[in-house]
Amino acid sequence: MQSALVVGGTGLIGRAVARRLLSAGWRVTVTGRDPRRLPADLAAAGVELSLIDRDDPAGLGVAVGDGRDLVVDCACYTAAQARLLLPLIRNVGSTVMISSKAVYVDAEGNHVNSPSPPRFAGAVTERQPTMKPGDMPYDSPQGYGANKVAAEQVLLDSGLPVTVLRPSKVHGEGAAPPREWYFVKRALDRRPALLLAGHGQGTDHPSAAVNIAALVEVVAQRPGRRILNAADPDAPDGLTISRLIAAVTGHAWNEVLLDENAPPQLGKHPWHRIPPIVLDTSAAQALGYRPVGDYATTVTDEIDWMIDEVAQEPTWKPPGIEPETATSWFDYAAEDSWLRATERPPT
Numbered sequence: 001m002q003s004a005l006v007v008g009g010t011g012l013i014g015r016a017v018a019r020r021l022l023s024a025g026w027r028v029t030v031t032g033r034d035p036r037r038l039p040a041d042l043a044a045a046g047v048e049l050s051l052i053d054r055d056d057p058a059g060l061g062v063a064v065g066d067g068r069d070l071v072v073d074c075a076c077y078t079a080a081q082a083r084l085l086l087p088l089i090r091n092v093g094s095t096v097m098i099s100s101k102a103v104y105v106d107a108e109g110n111h112v113n114s115p116s117p118p119r120f121a122g123a124v125t126e127r128q129p130t131m132k133p134g135d136m137p138y139d140s141p142q143g144y145g146a147n148k149v150a151a152e153q154v155l156l157d158s159g160l161p162v163t164v165l166r167p168s169k170v171h172g173e174g175a176a177p178p179r180e181w182y183f184v185k186r187a188l189d190r191r192p193a194l195l196l197a198g199h200g201q202g203t204d205h206p207s208a209a210v211n212i213a214a215l216v217e218v219v220a221q222r223p224g225r226r227i228l229n230a231a232d233p234d235a236p237d238g239l240t241i242s243r244l245i246a247a248v249t250g251h252a253w254n255e256v257l258l259d260e261n262a263p264p265q266l267g268k269h270p271w272h273r274i275p276p277i278v279l280d281t282s283a284a285q286a287l288g289y290r291p292v293g294d295y296a297t298t299v300t301d302e303i304d305w306m307i308d309e310v311a312q313e314p315t316w317k318p319p320g321i322e323p324e325t326a327t328s329w330f331d332y333a334a335e336d337s338w339l340r341a342t343e344r345p346p347t
């Protein structure tokens with residue numbers, strides 16, 4: 001029986017990876033700090049939970065042990081964390097580090113967290129330039145991508161069979177935050193009108209956690225030293241995503257497609273990226289990646305989860321949505337006042 005350790009395995013990507021490997025007959029250990037984040041189905045399926053801090057070298061060493069076929073690190077944000085892992089994976093068959101598309105820069109040096117949005121010429125391949133490595137606070141707009149690059153380099157420079165995966169906007173059961181809540185909550189609140197910035201044409205490639213997990217399984221069987229984009233087979237725009245969620249939730253709203261003259265904060269959904277950001281996944285496909293499904297098929301995991309939670313507890317709020325984000329996402333008063341001012345009352 002093959003054995004895997006998923007560091008950060010109680011989170012969004014980690015739990016999908018654990019489920020995929022368990023159903024393929026692997027023995028799986030996951031790490032995390034909060035035992036309440038271990039999904040009941042994983043506990044029932046016999047996953048082992050190791051409660052350790054990612055920054056505790058001794059705990060990490062015990063968790064890796066000496067006989068893992070696969071280590072997947074979903075909680076590697078800095079070069080220092082990568083260096084902690086390095087001595088532990090010398091005897092590991094295949095190691096996967098979950099990085100991010102936030103590392104990519106355009107010709108002007110802009111990236112997804114910079115003040116000016118990046119303008120990529122087309123679908124972004126793994127050969128696209130990245131930010132320079134950095135060690136500023138990783139949980140900052142300038143630091144997130146720079147620290148990911150630094151962590152990638154530590155692992156790849158080791159020469160060990162390390163695969164770096166660069167997902168985009170990840171969706172799935174347990175997402176923190178689940179970005180689709182932007183539309184799901186509006187549907188549950190029976191909003192009569194839906195405002196969409198940029199005519200709803202913004203696109204930011206989604207990555208289903210179950211699709212990332214499918215790619216991890218391929219990488220586990222084909223160890224190597226490489227970087228792969230990890231994304232869904234399609235990249236729907238905001239309008240398409242909103243219609244899908246309206247259909248799944250059984251709600252109809254009037255679509256109000258905003259142009260550049262509308263106040264900039266209105267209708268600014270999480271996929272509002274113009275020009276669009278699309279990842280080229282041909283390298284992953286060439287290796288054998290076969291997605292579980294397209295966005296519409298795979299996003300139901302997350303939507304069903306949210307709707308079930310609300311059915312059990314009507315005041316349920318998804319994890320990972322900061323109060324400021326909730327305030328800006330759901331400023332219904334601003335929407336209604338703009339609709340009234342433009343003589344487009346919600347009907």
Ligand SMILES: NC(=O)c1ccc[n+]([C@@H]2O[C@H](COP(=O)([O-])OP(=O)(O)OC[C@H]3O[C@@H](n4cnc5c(N)ncnc54)[C@H](OP(=O)(O)O)[C@@H]3O)[C@@H](O)[C@H]2O)c1
Nearest residue numbers: 008009010011012013032033034053054074075100169170
């Ligand atoms: N979500 C996205 O849209 C997205 C997009 C691109 C890249 N990524 C990358 O993908 C990776 C996984 O993301 P995710 O969305 O699956 O994250 P997540 O849902 O927040 O899960 C993070 C996991 O790591 C654990 N963890 C975090 N800090 C830890 C620490 N100091 N010590 C021990 N465990 C720790 C968490 O468990 P506890 O909470 O119990 O500590 C949890 O199991 C991250 O590296 C992220 O940068 C995510």
